[in-house]
Amino acid sequence: MRLDAEGRRGLTLISPTLIYALVMLAAPLAMVVTFSFWTQNYLDIDTTFTLDNYHEAWTQPIYQTLMARSLIISVVVTVVTVLLAFPVAYYISFRVTRRKTLWLFLVTIPFWTSYLLRVFLWKVILGYNGVLNSALMGMGFIDEPLTFLLYNANAVVLTLAHAWAPFAILPIFVALEKIDRSLLEAAEDLGDGPWRRFRRVTLPLAMPGVIAATLIVLIPTVGDFITPRLVGGTDGLMIANMIQIQVGRANNAPLGAALAISSMVVVGTLSVLIFLVGRRFGGRTR
């Protein structure tokens, strides 16, 4: 392939990014894929090609359970986050007339502290002797601390939904901002009340933002391992925790790799499905 001056310049311009992406993303990914076809023999690795790891990852009940739980938790987190983010984005876009930037700024406030700190805060709030239990006992609503608050899947959902809210609000906000306001007036002019207009115009046109928000929240939460570790207890553990265990303590990196690739395939498939469904529903612009 011969490159003209412009082509060379283009390549030079993108090369730092390209190299970075190759080194930091493509290379590790290739390594993980390769590992998943190998076998761990106590201390050394047998590099003959095998599908055993995948067989184990897809048939062992423990992995199935963890994968299913991860999916359920992240789907619930996504649904909760997007449902709560939509009204916030809607309010900022349609109701706030001045100082929109200030509102967006406020939305990003949770980012000002480290994620770990925020998770610990949730522990403080939800814990056995935490803020919530003390308050409820102090007011006499309960006699002994509630135990279903922390160290289970609920706590994981709550913590993740809070953490990802800004990521869901922003793309929805952008999509809502892009809607030409005269379209809404046209819908009203043609007989639609507020609710019907929302269903027929606002929501379909906001769909690209909703899909983006859904994917932005869903994809990383499936693979989250800090949150379940800190607030999930035993029945809040997710697939990423198992991958970590396999690669680390269990000393079975190939199985960990197979689990990682498997969950990547599952999330990828789910994302494509969501994308297609969302487009059918109204994200398409004709």
Place this chain on the structure above:
Amino acid sequence: MTMDTTTTPRSIIELKDVRKSYGKVTALHGIDATIREGEFFSLLGPSGCGKTTLLRLIAGFDEPTSGSIEIDGKPMAGISANRRPTNMVFQSYAIFPHLSVAENVGYGLVPKRMPKAEIAAEVDKALRMVDLSGYGDRGAHELSGGQRQRVALARALVMRPKVVLLDEPLSALDKKLREQMQVELRALQQSIGITFILVTHDQEEAMIMSDRIAVMFDGHIAQLDSPQALYRHPVSERVASFIGVMNFLPATAKAAGEGELALDIAALGAVTLPVAAVPEGISPAKVTKIGVRPEMLTVLFDDSDHAERVTEGVVVSTSYYGDMTYYSIVLDGAEKPVTISMRNTAGRAVAPVGARLRIGWGAESIVLFS
């Protein structure tokens, strides 16, 4: 000076002292007007005079600060846009980008629980009316500006509104298409007989299309009349210079006989007019200025040509338009030139700059201003 026909059609919209303020800005200062059923009515005025504001109040997107709007005999206060018998063609057309042309046109029919086949038939009919048959399956982005405008119109017409509201619908189109659409829109309105209210800042467009025009300045209606009446009898200098071209000349009123007004017009000379020629609202003694349209002054090319009154002037510039030539001529005794339009004829050359010409005029063609 309205040209009233013998049977005045009934009114469809009554505006009574309609005012609208946005905080400290007052967009409309008391609008009174009656819009008749089936007429093509235009709101004409420079940008910012409150045309859109008034149209939106009629459509129901905003409520007036005070005053009342009646449509078809019903007061509209508290009735939202989706329950008013009006439909709007937006300046941006507001075509739904996620729907096809047919879905756009049928948008307002879908919730009416009409059978699908009936909706499709109505949509087809409306598309045929705007000359877009066969475009139903297209997407909004596959349309040209003119076609989008037609879709917006079809979408409004399919609702069978009592009044169609159009906010500068042609301003985004190029000149040729705009002129074609002006004619088509007018013809369509006349054939279906629905009241149209058009907002425009283009006086030519308003003149070509309308039965009556409300000329607006600064939130007031300056004059509401037929195009002919606006052109021939503008009530103020501002209206006169907004509609077409008008030559203004200073004049002084003088004492005259009973029922008469004697005027001494700079550069044209003295005339005596019946007091009846003085428009309402101007006292004859206060006339300080007259106006005369370019085509009401005539260049007398041949010595044999004669006119009611004759004066002379020198050509300072000419503009040749093919069918017409516009002469800029300084009349004897005047400082500023007047514009005179002359239809070109086969045997006549355009008079050169510097030529001294005889100019004919008539007392009848003069408009008086205070």
